[in-house]
Amino acid sequence: MARPLRVCDHALLRFIERVGGLDVEGLRRHLAESLDRAAGAAEQLGAREMTIAADGFHYVVTKGVVVTVLTPQMKPKRMKPKR
Template sequence: MSRLIGVTDHAVVRWIERAHGVDVPAIRQQIIGHVARGVDITERMDPRGNVTVVLDGVRYVVRNHTVVTILPALGR
């Protein structure tokens, strides 16, 4: 019986980038552009030290000036 093989998020991103030609650095810059404006406006932190910026139906969670996750907006 074969063993199950896992795949890390890092490997998935590299596969998307290298096997499908997706420009990950350009996407990173696009996210930074969206979030930077919102962080400047909303510098309010939740109890965990996160700043949440909601733009175009997406929640960007920022911790220590780094986007740590992206979620659908609440209620979607």
């Protein structure tokens, strides 16, 4: 018997974009623009890693890249300060 087929994140994203017609790049721009002000303020204080709390969610940012979004039930890990 063959193993069940899996769908990788990249394929799922392309399906949502190309088959579902969702404007993925528009969403990406919207998310970046909505977090830019908070990220800029944190970067001015020397932070390269941060968690931005907005609208009940936590957006984890590392080196200027939003790497994940956490629901209210999920707890962000405390980031250790770099020396």
